[in-house]
Amino acid sequence: MKKRGGGQGGTTAPGGGQDARRGNAAKMPARPCAARRAGGGTVKITDVAEAAGVAPMTVSRVLNTPDRVSTATLARVRDAIAALGYVPNLIAGGLSSRRSRMVAAVVPTIAHPMFADMIRHFSTLLRAANYQVMLLISGYEEGAEAPLVQSVLTRRPDALLMTGADHAPATRALLQGAGIPVVEIWDVSPRPFDMQVGFDHAEVGAAVAAYFRAQGFQRFLSLPAGDRRARQRGEGFSAAVRAAGLELLEPPAELPAPSTITAGREALRAMLPRLAFPGAARTALFCSSDLLAFGAITEARLAGLGVPAQLAVCGFGDFEISRASAPPFSTVTVDGAAIGRLAAEALLARLGGTDAAEGQGPAIGQGVAMGGPRVKVPFHIIHRGTT
Amino acid sequence: MKKRGGGQGGTTAPGGGQDARRGNAAKMPARPCAARRAGGGTVKITDVAEAAGVAPMTVSRVLNTPDRVSTATLARVRDAIAALGYVPNLIAGGLSSRRSRMVAAVVPTIAHPMFADMIRHFSTLLRAANYQVMLLISGYEEGAEAPLVQSVLTRRPDALLMTGADHAPATRALLQGAGIPVVEIWDVSPRPFDMQVGFDHAEVGAAVAAYFRAQGFQRFLSLPAGDRRARQRGEGFSAAVRAAGLELLEPPAELPAPSTITAGREALRAMLPRLAFPGAARTALFCSSDLLAFGAITEARLAGLGVPAQLAVCGFGDFEISRASAPPFSTVTVDGAAIGRLAAEALLARLGGTDAAEGQGPAIGQGVAMGGPRVKVPFHIIHRGTT
DNA sequence: AACAACCATGATATCGCTAACATGCGCGAC
DNA sequence: GTCGCGCATGTTAGCGATATCATGGTTGTT
Missing domain, CATH: 3.40.50.2300 (Response regulator)
Known part of the structure; x- marks a missing residue:
């Protein structure tokens, strides 16, 4: 009673025959808004059914299984839907179905x-x-x-x-x-x-390690972000390096998740003493994300470190920045x-x-x-x- | 009838008293899964009500207006909810409320x-x-x-x-x-x-133009991405430049939306003939996005154009890259x-x-x-x- | 002491839609 | 001609929750 009186938005429709208005609406397809407001609430399937002169179930069929409705009825119901601006209520439909x-x-x-x-x-x-x-x-x-x-x-x-x-x-x-x-x-x-x-993810790290090894690198570093799967990639890399008995640098403190360019820069800066001293061996760096890799490359170049002459870098993700920055950098792509x-x-x-x-x-x-x-x-x- | 027999997933529960099982469930709070499966469907509010010995409405109150339920009942119902692993159905609740x-x-x-x-x-x-x-x-x-x-x-x-x-x-x-x-x-x-x-957005463009003018620039270029608001920013910039009677370069063909680094690079490359000839005036560039700006800066430096000596660049968005790339570049920030x-x-x-x-x-x-x-x-x- | 006001809880009636079954009609086969 | 099949549509009965009103017990008030 009260329920029907007040609309959703709390507005109250002034008195007036609902049925009469709805009947009109069917004949005035040009004014959906008027039709909508007249009801004092939203248009429902029974309103459409009434306007089209069919049972509610038929309207439901038009919406869900239109091929089970005759062409003529289909058109009539669709007109009514358009005329009334009916928007089906999936909350009700979902409850039922x-x-x-x-x-x-x-x-x-x-x-x-x-x-x-x-x-x-x-x-x-x-x-x-x-x-x-x-x-x-x-x-x-x-x-x-x-x-x-x-x-x-x-x-x-x-x-x-x-x-x-x-x-x-x-x-x-x-x-x-x-x-x-x-x-x-x-x-x-x-x-x-x-x-x-x-x-x-561990396989990714291992593959990157193998890729670096095939190029003759002897010294490795992994910078994984703080999330679980990034760590798995890093761990796969480190495990492969260790298994081959090669040198693995200890990374600085754990990086954040999700990764950022800044984190990559800071991590690389922290590593500089072990990368940039005179006579340092070439190092192969695997970053768990292209953002970290971009940061690392940026910082390395600022420090005068040759990339890839002294530091080779491979990222992960094939983000646009890996392609579009200068220089473009190697990365791992997943579709x-x-x-x-x-x-x-x-x-x-x-x-x-x-x-x-x-x-x-x-x-x-x-x-x-x-x-x-x-x-x-x-x-x-x-x-x-x-x- | 048939409806109740088959569960959601289409499985059929073997014969057996539902009520008896539910009664058990209330006494074995440790096995929510068993309780869930026994019903042949999902647990609903009536199941919880029965287990707790209250009316469904009371369970609803526990969930929605717990302060209107006595402490003892609250605890009993909450136990039943946990024991049965009840997950309220907001589809039903939404329809009703x-x-x-x-x-x-x-x-x-x-x-x-x-x-x-x-x-x-x-x-x-x-x-x-x-x-x-x-x-x-x-x-x-x-x-x-x-x-x-x-x-x-x-x-x-x-x-x-x-x-x-x-x-x-x-x-x-x-x-x-x-x-x-x-x-x-x-x-x-x-x-x-x-x-x-x-x-x-037009005000943003105008503000950037004013900012550049205050620094004495006489020659301007705008690179807006293809979306509506990016164009508004660009248009605000261009309009301000025109209004001041200063030189405005014609940008290349329209850029894509959303913007990319690559698009920024390509656009700047296309503009190079008008930016990099001997004796060219300093140009102030406004990009509708930091990605475009980064691309433009990248390309300008590759072309040997001094930034900001010959080309000043301002982006939009204050993306991390504007802060973390080298050099960091000027941009517009919105909170x-x-x-x-x-x-x-x-x-x-x-x-x-x-x-x-x-x-x-x-x-x-x-x-x-x-x-x-x-x-x-x-x-x-x-x-x-x-x- | 009697009554109103209040609190905790229950009973009932929907919310808007669709599954399942029922109906009626047209059409081809024998 | 009649039976049966299939199609288009209608009728009925919920889906699982909550709004609303009703109820009985407790408290506070004059």
């Missing part, structure tokens, strides 16, 4: 170009299948994930994308309870929670777009293909074979002038 | 550090008031906004943040119909849709964090303060006076070595 048509994506940061790329491709594919992506930024703190996941599960996403493969027991329990498809990206682990699309795409395809396959409204066959067969639940995407070292 | 506890934020890109900053602060404040932020990436295409807004309105956000102040009529109609608070950020316009927190914060406070004020669950007084009086609906945040030119 038990599908939210929403996929949540948890990433540590959006500032990282590679994550931005991944998300873009992931969203595009899901949107084409009629899912909306809800993006959640978790940061790099370890304990922040579970509350975030709990809060998003509250909205009953149909599927979940998580960054990283190691989760707190609390998080795992939540995911288990939710019973929805989950894809972990950007990392692989021996014990995936559900599906995975990523790569082994972030592919990760986003593969993750989306993996989820869509589990969700039962694309939506009927846009259906062009199942999402599988797109040229990608999701053999198992675990997909490793390749990475490559790009040789530029700094190695 | 007509509040989604969700605020949608539409931004053109998340790659831009300033947007990332804004969003972070915006989200933090809203989350503290028990709202979730749904982030939507619109890109820089003009027509993409309306469909995006329509699709998000489908989820009935309680409020909306939009980037920019100029929207297509279709978008405005949608917003009007939604009847929710809207804050436009990152720009101000003479005719705000609802609330605004931003600054005048993105403040925009995010002010936008959040403006919305919260309209939404009626923070949620009761976390309530610590209204959001107003946080030290910021939202006088009118339109807040202009200041910008500053940061002088570094390149001007």
Whole structure:
């Protein structure tokens, strides 16, 4: 009673026949706003049904399974929808159908170009299948994930994308309870929670070490940022160097996460005494991020250190700056777009293909074979002038 | 009937008394997963109510207005919630209460550090008031906004943040119909849709021009990226130069949006013939983004052009690279964090303060006076070595 | 001592939409 | 001609929570 009287915004519509106005609205398709306001609330499916002279269920079909509605009815209902400016209420629809048509994506940061790329491709594919992506930024703190996941599960996403493969027991329990498809990206682990699309970060470090060794370097340094996967890359590098019995410089204090140019500069400055003395051997530096690498190169040149003559540098991420700064520097590239795409395809396959409204066959067969639940995407070292 | 038999995932629970199992669950708080699975579906509020021996409404109160529940009941219900691993269904709650506890934020890109900053602060404040932020990436295409807004309105956000102040009529109609608070950020316009927190981009350009003129420059160049607000900044700069009757070089073909380092390099390379000939006058360059500025500086130095001796450069955005590259370059800074914060406070004020669950007084009086609906945040030119 | 005011809790009726089943109609097959 | 099948549409009954009003017990007040 009172409920219906006051609109959402708290405004009260002056007295007047609702039904009469709605009847009018159907004949005046040019004034959606007027129609909207007249009702004192928002337009709902029954209003459209009434205007089009059909049952609400038919309107629902027009929106969700238009091919099961006759052409004439379809047109009539669509006209009514346009005339009234009807915007479906997915909250109600979701409650009824038990599908939210929403996929949540948890990433540590959006500032990282590679994550931005991944998300873009992931969203595009899901949107084409009629899912909306809800993006959640978790940061790099370890304990922040579970509350975030709990809060998003509250909205009953149909599927979940998580960054990283190691989760707190609390998080795992939540995911288990939710019973929805989950894809972990950007990392692989021996014990995936559900599906995975990523790569082994330690392998990246090892590959960079091998790459440097093949060029005859005898002295190595690793600068990893403070997050878990950056440390894994650094550790893979250091382990390979140690295994080969070569010299590994001890890095300065731990760097922040996410990485910054400034951190790279400061770390390199701290290392200068061991890099720039007369007769120092060439050193091969691996940075866990291109931002660190750019900072290190900047500082090295300011200090008069030859790059790559005295210090060779390889970054990670293939950010634009690695290509576009002078000189361009070597880095490791991972196809972030592919990760986003593969993750989306993996989820869509589990969700039962694309939506009927846009259906062009199942999402599988797109040229990608999701053999198992675990997909490793390749990475490559790009040789530029700094190695 | 059939509905209740099969769970969400399509699995069927083997025969067995549900009620008996649930009774057990209440006595075995250590096994939430078992409890969850036993029901054949997800745990709902009635399950918790039964386990705690109260009415569903009381459980709802525990979750939403805990101060209206007696201490003893509170504890009992909370135990039951933990024991069953209950995750509230906000889809159902939202339908009933007509509040989604969700605020949608539409931004053109998340790659831009300033947007990332804004969003972070915006989200933090809203989350503290028990709202979730749904982030939507619109890109820089003009027509993409309306469909995006329509699709998000489908989820009935309680409020909306939009980037920019100029929207297509279709978008405005949608917003009007939604009847929710809207804050436009990152720009101000003479005719705000609802609330605004931003600054005048043309003023930025004009200020940079004045700054250069004060240093005696006679020759100017503007490199704006292809998006609307970047062009406004460029236009403000050019207009000021023209108004002063000074020389304004014609820039090369339009740059892309969002801006890149590479675009800055290429644009500067294209301009070299008019900048680097013998006896050329000093030129003052304003770039609509720090990425363009970095590219331009990089290319200028490669071409042997003295910076700032022959080419002075000022960027926009105060990205890390403007501070951390060598040399650091001049730029315009806007407090993105403040925009995010002010936008959040403006919305919260309209939404009626923070949620009761976390309530610590209204959001107003946080030290910021939202006088009118339109807040202009200041910008500053940061002088570094390149001007 | 009687009554109002208040507090904690419960019962009931939706919120707007869709799954599942029901209906009626047209059309081809035998 | 009649049966049966399939299509377009309608009817009914929730989805899981909360707004609102109702209830019974407790406290404070004159």
